[in-house]
Amino acid sequence: MSRRLPYPEGTTPGGKGRFEGYEVLGQRRYWDEQTRKLVMDRLENTPELKFFGLAEAETAGALLDVILGQHEEPRVPVLAMVDARLHAGQTDGWRHEAMPEDAVAWRESLLFLDDDAEQSFGRRFHACSLEERGQVVQGVQDAEGAWYSLPAKHVWSLWSRYACSAFYSHPLAWNEIGFGGPAYPRGYKVLRPGWREPWEVAEQRAGDPVPWATRVERAKRSHAVRTGTEADNR
Amino acid sequence: MSRFSDKAVRERNESAWLVPTGQQRTNWELRRQMRRYDHDDEVDLVIVGCGAGGATLAQRMARAGFSVVALDAGPWWDPDADWVSDEAGSNKLYWTEPRVISGDDPVAMGSNNSGRGVGGSMVHFAGYVPRLHPSDFETMTRDGVGADWPIGYQDLKPYYEQIEEELPAAGEHWPWGDPHGYPHNAHPLGPNGEIFRRGATKLGLRAKVGPVAIPNGRFGHRNHCIYRGFCLQGCKVNAKASPLITHIPDALAHGAEIRPGCMVYEVVVSAGRAKGVRYFHEGAGYFQRARMVAVAGYSIETPRLLLLSASSAFRDGLCNDYGQVGRYVMVQGAPQTAGRFSEEIRMYKAPPPEVTCEEFYETDLSKDYKRGFAIQNVSPLPVTYSEHVTAQGHWGEVMREYMRDYVHWAVLGSLCELLPQQRNGVTLADDKDAHGLAVANFSHSECANDKLLQKAAQSVMEDILRAAGAEEVITVKRYAHLVGGCRMAASPEQGVVDADLRTFAVPNLFVTDGSVLPTQGSANPALTIMALAARCADYLRSTSRSGLLAP
Numbered sequence: 001m002s003r004r005l006p007y008p009e010g011t012t013p014g015g016k017g018r019f020e021g022y023e024v025l026g027q028r029r030y031w032d033e034q035t036r037k038l039v040m041d042r043l044e045n046t047p048e049l050k051f052f053g054l055a056e057a058e059t060a061g062a063l064l065d066v067i068l069g070q071h072e073e074p075r076v077p078v079l080a081m082v083d084a085r086l087h088a089g090q091t092d093g094w095r096h097e098a099m100p101e102d103a104v105a106w107r108e109s110l111l112f113l114d115d116d117a118e119q120s121f122g123r124r125f126h127a128c129s130l131e132e133r134g135q136v137v138q139g140v141q142d143a144e145g146a147w148y149s150l151p152a153k154h155v156w157s158l159w160s161r162y163a164c165s166a167f168y169s170h171p172l173a174w175n176e177i178g179f180g181g182p183a184y185p186r187g188y189k190v191l192r193p194g195w196r197e198p199w200e201v202a203e204q205r206a207g208d209p210v211p212w213a214t215r216v217e218r219a220k221r222s223h224a225v226r227t228g229t230e231a232d233n234r
Numbered sequence: 235m236s237r238f239s240d241k242a243v244r245e246r247n248e249s250a251w252l253v254p255t256g257q258q259r260t261n262w263e264l265r266r267q268m269r270r271y272d273h274d275d276e277v278d279l280v281i282v283g284c285g286a287g288g289a290t291l292a293q294r295m296a297r298a299g300f301s302v303v304a305l306d307a308g309p310w311w312d313p314d315a316d317w318v319s320d321e322a323g324s325n326k327l328y329w330t331e332p333r334v335i336s337g338d339d340p341v342a343m344g345s346n347n348s349g350r351g352v353g354g355s356m357v358h359f360a361g362y363v364p365r366l367h368p369s370d371f372e373t374m375t376r377d378g379v380g381a382d383w384p385i386g387y388q389d390l391k392p393y394y395e396q397i398e399e400e401l402p403a404a405g406e407h408w409p410w411g412d413p414h415g416y417p418h419n420a421h422p423l424g425p426n427g428e429i430f431r432r433g434a435t436k437l438g439l440r441a442k443v444g445p446v447a448i449p450n451g452r453f454g455h456r457n458h459c460i461y462r463g464f465c466l467q468g469c470k471v472n473a474k475a476s477p478l479i480t481h482i483p484d485a486l487a488h489g490a491e492i493r494p495g496c497m498v499y500e501v502v503v504s505a506g507r508a509k510g511v512r513y514f515h516e517g518a519g520y521f522q523r524a525r526m527v528a529v530a531g532y533s534i535e536t537p538r539l540l541l542l543s544a545s546s547a548f549r550d551g552l553c554n555d556y557g558q559v560g561r562y563v564m565v566q567g568a569p570q571t572a573g574r575f576s577e578e579i580r581m582y583k584a585p586p587p588e589v590t591c592e593e594f595y596e597t598d599l600s601k602d603y604k605r606g607f608a609i610q611n612v613s614p615l616p617v618t619y620s621e622h623v624t625a626q627g628h629w630g631e632v633m634r635e636y637m638r639d640y641v642h643w644a645v646l647g648s649l650c651e652l653l654p655q656q657r658n659g660v661t662l663a664d665d666k667d668a669h670g671l672a673v674a675n676f677s678h679s680e681c682a683n684d685k686l687l688q689k690a691a692q693s694v695m696e697d698i699l700r701a702a703g704a705e706e707v708i709t710v711k712r713y714a715h716l717v718g719g720c721r722m723a724a725s726p727e728q729g730v731v732d733a734d735l736r737t738f739a740v741p742n743l744f745v746t747d748g749s750v751l752p753t754q755g756s757a758n759p760a761l762t763i764m765a766l767a768a769r770c771a772d773y774l775r776s777t778s779r780s781g782l783l784a785p
Binding site: 134194 | 620
């Protein structure tokens with residue numbers, strides 16, 4: 001419990017965030033043992049890849065980072081987290097009739113993604129530039145009906161569910177978004193809008209005081225450049 | 235000060251006094267001393283499933299002196315050791331055995347609506363326990379849609395009152411449906427609930443705090459809520475109700491046996507009567523003899539079990555002579571709308587169940603749709619909230635920017651009364667599970683009325699959030715809850731069970747879970763399922779002794 005964290009306090013993925021210095025693990029001594037063990041294990045032990053083969057891992061890693069906009073260190077090890085989940089067969093509890101089991105759908109969709117990249121840019125997906133990868137992924141999101149042998153919208157849902165549930169279960173991401181994290185046995189006592197617990201950190205980013213609408217517009221413009229959809233957004 | 239007598243509750247169900255005080259959440263002594271039956275013992279009642287329906291029935295019947303064995307496919311939870319205060323770590327609470335979903339509007343399973351283990355889905359339900367309205371029991375007569383139940387609201391009302399006391403339910407006086415009060419006063423509001431009330435007040439809409447199955451004040455040995463916001467991950471506090479703490483302890487104290495890890499795959503019927511159930515436990519097969527069988531596996535697994543129990547006497551599945559098993563499964567349309575506020579909301583604090591508005595529950599003749607919807611606040615944690623953002627088509631940096639703004643958003647959810655349709659339901663797929671049993675295929679498609687309702691609900695949620703000051707709103711389309719699949723009806727051509735939940739086809743076989751509901755209203759179903767099971771128990775107690783069910 002008194003162990004040091006494997007990174008400086010307040011670290012966020014890619015150094016991004018609006019809660020300067022907020023460290024969700026600063027509260028870990030007030031968490032129950034089971035939860036603390038689980039979260040610290042997620043943080044300290046990145047599992048070895050067991051599900052994805054070497055080539056699959058290259059494609060999957062690149063895909064997950066593109067979906068999550070994860071282009072700079074430090075990163076949440078989403079590839080390893082998704083791999084561990086697929087290896088354990090931990091599904092969400094259903095598959096669409098028109099889709100194979102999650103594990104098969106992952107392997108097939110990675111092959112198709114490489115095919116798309118080869119056709120458009122003459123190289124595998126992970127070897128493409130960020131902009132090229134963005135365009136390939138945008139193509140899948142925009143596809144109507146089938147994408148190769150799979151329904152495009154179900155593929156998109158599969159990718160984004162696995163990506164986001166890994167990323168946003170990691171304490172680095174909690175630091176980024178100001179989330180209070182596990183809360184047992186310590187609960188909350190300050191329940192009013194605009195008020196905080198003493199240990200919660202106010203949103204503060206001296207270098208980036210622009211309002212929400214401007215920030216999101218800026219992100220959308222940058223995203224449009226990355227995916228080659230800039231003209232459509234004007 | 236409670237308006238209800240704890241003494242009366244305790245005389246009916248002592249569970250809250252049987253959970254331990256101090257540092258443990260589980261009464262290990264009670265579990266160790268549990269009565270155990272042999273497979274050759276012909277017990278009075280074997281129950282399949284220990285959720286809302288099964289556990290309530292087990293408690294009532296054990297207390298009345300019946301010998302009861304209740305089987306559950308999942309584990310027997312210990313909140314201290316098994317549950318965590320973490321979204322991703324709570325996957326084991328959900329039924330994640332393979333299932334296939336299909337239809338024009340397929341419904342996500344797992345965390346969305348399917349529990350696993352003793353306590354069932356209520357272990358991870360939000361905690362809302364509203365009653366159905368009187369109109370829900372006769373939508374065909376009143377509105378020309380849905381179906382009429384073979385019982386009316388008044389038949390269920392005494393059981394609503396009993397269960398509200400046993401959970402117990404906390405909330406303001408309820409002005410909708412059949413107006414009523416709650417045994418415990420409403421909880422203080424969290425930030426998300428505050429936003430809801432602020433918006434509703436601006437629009438002149440009544441919004442009430444509750445009803446939530448969390449005691450507010452002293453109730454037996456249950457701990458007080460600490461407002462930590464992890465209701466959907468299993469309440470480690472023992473504050474939020476689930477049958478694990480509201481009915482199983484009393485069942486144990488009265489001689490019921492709970493058998494976890496038992497996957498029932500056949501209800502055995504011979505000469506027109508149920509003889510018991512076959513199940514797998516740790517790889518081996520067993521048969522438990524019983525004088526009566528109650529199936530309480532919920533709207534997917536109950537129909538699946540009946541279909542798997544086909545025999546020479548029931549070629550198309552047990553109780554399925556009229557093709558009713560697995561039909562009319564319903565989910566509520568449950569779009570959720572998030573609003574962005576300039577102040578910090580931090581909706582992850584306080585329980586997600588807080589405020590409800592039922593102003594749009596009943597049919598409004600000025601609208602082009604029948605029936606209605608309820609609105610409640612929900613408070614998704616980060617992983618779940620990311621689905622709201624990705625549902626807008628956002629990914630990459632835009633998705634991250636929205637998520638980085640998490641503390642500024644408040645979320646409302648609606649429950650829309652999608653209509654029962656014969657085509658929506660469960661069949662057996664070609665896929666097999668780890669036991670070699672055919673898995674369920676749940677097909678779901680909306681009708682025109684369904685689409686109009688959800689559109690209307692979205693627009694009301696947007697209005698409320700904007701009235702509260704939201705500068706941007708985003709909506710995710712989704713579904714919540716499950717009911718139907720073995721509905722109760724006046725005749726065997728129209729349903730699987732009668733008004734007392736006895737199957738038309740086999741006189742000593744019962745279905746006591748959410749699958750018996752003919753309509754769903756816009757209410758979360760847990761309370762109604764428990765009330766129906768308690769009513770069924772009264773029926774069984776009154777008739778069994780008179781020899782009606784004797785072999």
